[in-house]
Each structure stands twice: as structure tokens, then as C-alpha cells.
Amino acid sequence: MSNLEDYLKERVRLHDLMAKESVDEVIQWYDDCATLYDQNFNSAGFQFHLTTVEATLEFVKDKDAAILDLGAGTGTIGDLLKKEGYSNMDALDASQGMLDIASKKNLYKNTFRSLIGTSESIENLAEGSYDAMVSAGVFAHGAVYYESIPLLLKYLKKGGYLIFSVSLLSMQKSPRLTREQFTKLTRDWEKAGVCRVVSEKPTFHINKEPAFVFTIQNCTDGK
Numbered sequence: 253m254s255n256l257e258d259y260l261k262e263r264v265r266l267h268d269l270m271a272k273e274s275v276d277e278v279i280q281w282y283d284d285c286a287t288l289y290d291q292n293f294n295s296a297g298f299q300f301h302l303t304t305v306e307a308t309l310e311f312v313k314d315k316d317a318a319i320l321d322l323g324a325g326t327g328t329i330g331d332l333l334k335k336e337g338y339s340n341m342d343a344l345d346a347s348q349g350m351l352d353i354a355s356k357k358n359l360y361k362n363t364f365r366s367l368i369g370t371s372e373s374i375e376n377l378a379e380g381s382y383d384a385m386v387s388a389g390v391f392a393h394g395a396v397y398y399e400s401i402p403l404l405l406k407y408l409k410k411g412g413y414l415i416f417s418v419s420l421l422s423m424q425k426s427p428r429l430t431r432e433q434f435t436k437l438t439r440d441w442e443k444a445g446v447c448r449v450v451s452e453k454p455t456f457h458i459n460k461e462p463a464f465v466f467t468i469q470n471c472t473d474g475k
């Protein structure tokens with residue numbers, strides 16, 4: 253069996269864990285399959301990362317901008333952004349196995365192992381310190397949900413951007429990730445002066461599975 257076949261088989265298991273919305277088991281899957289993930293990413297048919305990088309190029313013009321790659325995994329986004337000239341990036345992920353692979357690529361200044369949920373703070377991150385957070389393939393059922401957005405915004409500078417992808421499948425699988433829930437929450441946050449949605453780009457997650465890349469601008473001081 254080829255690596256890609258192994259990986260696609262493992263993805264069926266991932267989807268079962270995601271359907272259970274079992275975040276710990278999903279992170280364990282990434283730990284177990286980190287090597288397979290990295291070896292097969294380019295041939296698996298993923299697209300979401302390219303649109304996420306396009307949005308970053310559109311909104312983050314300064315190549316010295318402080319960027320946090322949120323759910324950085326093995327460094328797919330860090331690698332693409334480095335090729336575009338960005339030089340000041342940190343990585344955060346809950347999977348040590350994925351981060352270990354990313355660390356060997358010398359893409360990031362700092363790597364943080366942390367689980368994004370709804371706790372009040374994220375260990376080791378300084379509030380109001382990033383110009384942008386970029387998150388590809390991480391907002392998903394069994395992973396990160398919209399309700400973490402206010403927490404994440406705390407670590408952005410005022411005017412900074414949170415750029416993230418969500419697949420239509422995840423929007424359909426969890427009531428916490430529906431399009432309606434996104435609209436409701438972001439309307440409330442906009443009314444409260446917390447942030448504003450500045451862009452929505454259609455893309456594909458894997459092959460022809462639709463997805464979206466949203467860009468949200470932080471309107472608070474971040475502290």
C-alpha cells in the first residue's frame with residue numbers, strides 16, 4: 253500500500269473522530285499521523301491553504317509583520333509565507349508530533365504547544381502582539397470553533413487580522429460552525445465594536461469540497 257493510500261485510509265478514521273467532536277482524540281490522531289500528513293499533503297488534493305495564503309498577501313502587506321500560524325501543523329502555511337518573503341512568524345498547535353516536524357524546517361521564531369478552546373488565556377502568548385493570525389484547516393468540527401475567536405483577538409494588535417478557513421462540511425456537521433452561527437456571532441461582535449468581517453473568499457477544502465476563507469479585523473486594543 254502506498255503512503256497516500258495509508259493516509260487516505262487514516263483520514264476516514266479522522267473523520268469519525270471529528271464527527272464525535274472529540275478534540276483530544278483528533279489531536280492524538282494528528283500526533284499519530286504527523287509523518288503521513290506531511291509526506292502526503294501535496295498529493296492529497298488540498299486547496300484551502302492556497303486561498304488562506306492569498307488572503308494573507310492581500311491583507312498583510314508588511315513582510316516583517318508579526319504573524320502567528322494558528323494550528324500550524326507541520327508548517328504548510330509557514331513554508332508558503334516564507335517563500336512570499338514573510339520573516340517574522342510563530343507557530344502554535346496542540347499536537348507536539350506536528351510541531352516537531354514544523355520545528356525542523358526553521359520557518360518559525362517560536363513554537364507553542366497549546367490547545368485552543370475557550371479558556372481565558374493562551375499560555376506563553378503576549379496579548380496585543382501579532383499583526384495577523386493565519387489558520388488553515390483548523391476551524392473545523394472536533395477542532396477549533398467560532399467561539400474561540402474573541403480569545404484569539406486578544407493576541408492581535410488593534411487593526412490586526414485573523415484569517416482562517418472553514419470547510420462547508422464542518423459548517424454542516426456542527427451547529428457551532430454553521431454559516432448562521434458565524435453570521436450571528438460576528439454581528440454581535442461587530443455591534444460590540446470587537447471586530448469586523450472584512451472578507452470572505454470561496455475555495456475548496458480538499459478536491460471539490462467547498463470551503464471559505466474569512467478575514468476578520470480586530471477593532472480592540474487587544475489588551
Ligand SMILES: C[S@@+](CC[C@H](N)C(=O)[O-])C[C@H]1O[C@@H](n2cnc3c(N)ncnc32)[C@H](O)[C@@H]1O
Pocket residue numbers: 275279282301322323324325326327328329344345346347350366367368369387388389390394395396
Ligand atoms: C488540517 S491540520 C492543518 C495544519 C496546517 N495549518 C496546514 O495547513 O497544513 C489541523 C491542525 O490543527 C491542529 N488543531 C486542531 N484543533 C486544535 C486546537 N483546538 N488547538 C490547537 N491546535 C489544533 C491539529 O493538531 C493540526 O495540526
